[in-house]
Amino acid sequence: MFFPIGDDQVHQGHKPYFAYGFIALNVLIFIYQATLDAGSFNEFVYTYGCIPDEIENGQDYYTLLTSTFLHGSWMHLIGNMLYMWIFADNIEASIGNAPFAVFYLLGGLAAGLCHIYFNPGSTIPAVGASGALSAVMGAYIVKFPKSNIKGYFVFFRVNVPAFVFLGFWFFQQSQSGYASLGDTSGGIAWWAHIGGFVFGVLCGFLFRTWYGVPELKVGSGGRKGPFA
Template structure:
């Protein structure tokens, strides 16, 4: 189950979201040619990824930032960019371009620190924008808990798109990160669950001042937890019927 779009249009062009997406995609394409060469890609990630053990010892702290713009494969990149595309524009709309960029980077750094704290001796390189984007999701949940999100559910060969409130989709996602983080062996599975959870909490906390300036609970009462403007309306696509020739 994953989101494919929300019904929450933004009031301004999300230039920072576009720039972040372009940077992530462009950087990935630059090192894509060496992805099939294990020694070269390992050396590259050793230099630029987040390595918890080294950060714990006070070396290579820059990895907390550079790792946010690296990905381990095309699907990893595509999934992160989808989430950024869906949820990022609305936060940039509320925070402004510069404020959103600062928020995004802080959320990513907080996510990296959460991963370091969860496994301080790990030598495994950690890459991906997931932690920063988890922060975006946390901020989105606080501001727009009842925004409508279209979710694609896939069960073997069954495909279904349905609409749920943002708090359902984002709450389930966060609960899964906590569950998987608590039940997974450190370093196993290749997913930094604690970075996701840490980024989500950081994003929520970083958005609190903005939410309070908007009126706090009164902001929810005024908007009913939904976007402060009309929902986007999408036309339903239908499969054309073909008449049988007699």
């Protein structure tokens, strides 16, 4: 199993204020969630999580946004924030702060709508930043397909091209998404991942046209991630 820890970095560009700000916001919100007792925690998730049945009935549209800042556990949060740290800063650096913030939120919206489409009538709340992050990764595979994703395979330090790592990731999500069709027991919102990624890929082609592809800084001089 490959565990990513970082990537090549944009040599020059916008400071990733929103990417890091979203990390801080997600962490702060989950710290608040962690202070709640079990009943209050569930009530908070059901209030601000995205419930397909409610959206289909014209209720609580705000949860399409708020759900992207909630998480179900520390491991859920840590996994998503690691991917945010690795991938989001390059996208923000290359397209700018305000465009990135809008793209990230629209990616979460697209992911939520895709989840609802493939889970009609579900009363289980969906939470997590992974839908919006999937959009970021979709844009990343288009803008930086040859960027090195640095990580560990078992005990060995290896670099994997972004198009290989993210392509395989999307294949896994697609397989799991199709396998989950008709399953009403809850679990991982695979179709939010798929919808977010496709949205991100489409935006990635627009970003290449509008903003070009900036220089990546590789080697020992580049920022590689939190553990590199």
